[in-house]
Amino acid sequence: MAWRGVLGLRLLGSASRSMTRSSINPELISVAGSAPPSRHIAVSSSLFVKEIIIDTSDKQTTIEGVYKESDRTELLVKTEHTECGSCPLCALQLNLKHTDVLVLSQFLRSDGCMLPKRITGLCNPQQKKVTQLVAMSQKAGLMPNLAPSWSKKDPKKRFGSRKLNRYFDEKTIKIKI
Amino acid sequence: MSAARRVQQWATFGRMWYLYDAKWQNPFHTANKIKDYLTGSTKPIYHPLNDCGDHVVVINSRDIAMPGIEWEKRVYFHHTGYPGGASWTLAWELHQKDPTLVLRKAVYNQLSKNLLRRGRIARLHIFPDDKIPDSILQNISGQIRQLRPVPKRLDHYSEEEVKNFPKVFDWPREYIIQ
Numbered sequence: 356m357a358w359r360g361v362l363g364l365r366l367l368g369s370a371s372r373s374m375t376r377s378s379i380n381p382e383l384i385s386v387a388g389s390a391p392p393s394r395h396i397a398v399s400s401s402l403f404v405k406e407i408i409i410d411t412s413d414k415q416t417t418i419e420g421v422y423k424e425s426d427r428t429e430l431l432v433k434t435e436h437t438e439c440g441s442c443p444l445c446a447l448q449l450n451l452k453h454t455d456v457l458v459l460s461q462f463l464r465s466d467g468c469m470l471p472k473r474i475t476g477l478c479n480p481q482q483k484k485v486t487q488l489v490a491m492s493q494k495a496g497l498m499p500n501l502a503p504s505w506s507k508k509d510p511k512k513r514f515g516s517r518k519l520n521r522y523f524d525e526k527t528i529k530i531k532i
Numbered sequence: 533m534s535a536a537r538r539v540q541q542w543a544t545f546g547r548m549w550y551l552y553d554a555k556w557q558n559p560f561h562t563a564n565k566i567k568d569y570l571t572g573s574t575k576p577i578y579h580p581l582n583d584c585g586d587h588v589v590v591i592n593s594r595d596i597a598m599p600g601i602e603w604e605k606r607v608y609f610h611h612t613g614y615p616g617g618a619s620w621t622l623a624w625e626l627h628q629k630d631p632t633l634v635l636r637k638a639v640y641n642q643l644s645k646n647l648l649r650r651g652r653i654a655r656l657h658i659f660p661d662d663k664i665p666d667s668i669l670q671n672i673s674g675q676i677r678q679l680r681p682v683p684k685r686l687d688h689y690s691e692e693e694v695k696n697f698p699k700v701f702d703w704p705r706e707y708i709i710q
Contacts, residue, residue: 382668422705430699443701456685464710476701500687516624518602520556520597522680527600 412436442478445532451484453491453523456498463489467501480532487530491523548586548669553662555592556682557601563638565676566590570643570652572618580648587655588676589668594631594660597680598623608637631660635666 389440409419431437436446444451451458462477462485469489472482492498496510511518533541550569554562568574572584598606606623627634635658643649657668686694703709 399683403665425703426698427702430696431702432698432700447700454681456684456686457689457694458700460694463698467709474704474707495683496685497683498686516622519603519624519627520595521603522556522597522599522683523557 379433420482442476442481442483444477451488452525453488454497456492459485459489459492460498463498463501465501466492466503467498480530484528484530484532487528488525491525495521495523545584548673549668550586550674550676551672552588552590552676553592553678554590555678556597557678557680559596559635560642561679562596563589563635563642565679566639567642567652567654569676570639570655578683580636583651585652585655587657589664589672590635590656590658591662592660593629593635593658596635603627629706630659644710652654707710 409417409421411417432443432447434447438445439446445457449458451454453459462475464470472479475482475485477485489498496513499506499508499510502508507513548569552562552566566588569588570585571580572578572586575584578584603624606641608621608623608626610621611618615703623634636653636656639656640649640653643652673700
């Protein structure tokens with residue numbers, strides 16, 4: 356769904372095209388003579404990184420979609436190995452631990468699920484390793500805010516032995532990188 | 533004895549009261565460290581008959597951490613002496629009933645199995661949280677360093693810190709952030 360963009364239209368060369376907000380706008384649904392556009396329907400408002408709506412009102416209302424720069428580009432880590440198109444973690448050679456929450460949380464969605472390889476850009480063994488580290492970190496209760504909406508977001512509210520503190524040994528992850 | 537000699541005598545043979553914060557520490561590794569202080573093995577004047585052991589005050593014993601699935605796998609055996617009086621209690625169940633017992637038993641089992649053990653374990657004071665009686669708090673004269681680094685939760689970082697932390701990869705062009 357992410358590939359096809361909001362309206363389900365193919366990517367065109369030009370940057371701007373008409374699009375709608377994710378929350379259903381009644382004015383735009385009923386267009387005479389045409390089928391309603393297939394849209395990415397989100398229950399909550401989703402954050403579109405790359406599109407902006409610009410409305411100008413004279414006698415005309417134009418809705419324009421413009422690609423926006425992501426707010427991450429300045430914060431990217433750049434070393435001599437990161438620019439050559441390799442897997443980012445292999446290039447950085449970090450000795451990741453399950454307690455490195457600030458790094459591991461970058462690979463998660465807001466509900467605690469892992470992002471796929473095509474988004475993270477990691478190679479196969481690194482993706483598996485990060486998945487296991489994230490699982491360790493979640494079991495240790497170190498990322499309670501990145502959890503599904505129905506969870507209690509507090510490790511102390513878990514049941515039985517799960518509410519107690521635990522730590523993990525990263526050497527138990529046997530993945531050859 | 534001159535005054536200087538007297539002070540030196542007190543300094544060498546005086547009993548120390550150490551504080552140890554057990555938050556996020558492995559109870560068995562800490563027990564290994566604490567037993568050295570209880571027996572007095574860290575002192576150059578050590579002798580088993582010298583009664584040179586120190587007091588150790590442990591706080592936050594409710595927040596000890598065990599590796600992996602140890603909480604579910606470690607079992608404490610107890611027999612009342614009567615027939616059918618055997619019981620096996622899991623570590624997490626024991627911890628829920630009394631949060632000081634896991635650490636106390638760990639230290640007790642690490643001490644040497646002689647008649648001095650009872651006296652040494654009596655000098656260990658364990659508290660489940662950081663509330664200590666004033667009489668003990670006044671005695672504390674030193675602190676034992678923690679063995680494992682205490683991890684920081686993601687929601688304990690400020691929003692700015694999380695936002696400004698260097699990022700490892702950039703979003704692809706057509707990605708919807710979820």
